[in-house]
Amino acid sequence: MSEKMSYTEAFEELQRLVNDIESGEISVDLLAEKVKRAATLIKICRQKLTTTEADVNQILKGLEEEKNPEPIAGNTP
Secondary structure (H helix, E strand, O other), X not given: OOOOOOHHHXXXXXXXXXXXXXXXXXXXXHHHHHHHXXXXXXXXXXXXXXXXXXXXXXXXXXXXXXXXXXXXXXXXX
């Protein structure tokens, strides 16, 4: 999955593919190809969501640590 596309691009293409598949106007020969492409797009979207979630959690963790810093040993009252 080395494709470089944004989440929005992948999601929009996936929506178009789903619409094409649901329309029932795709030949059997193209159906497998479109389903494979849809699977690739789903993986791209899932990876981007997972990465974004991890980034947001890391940012929130950093903010929480700034708010409540751990006391330095020997500097307790």
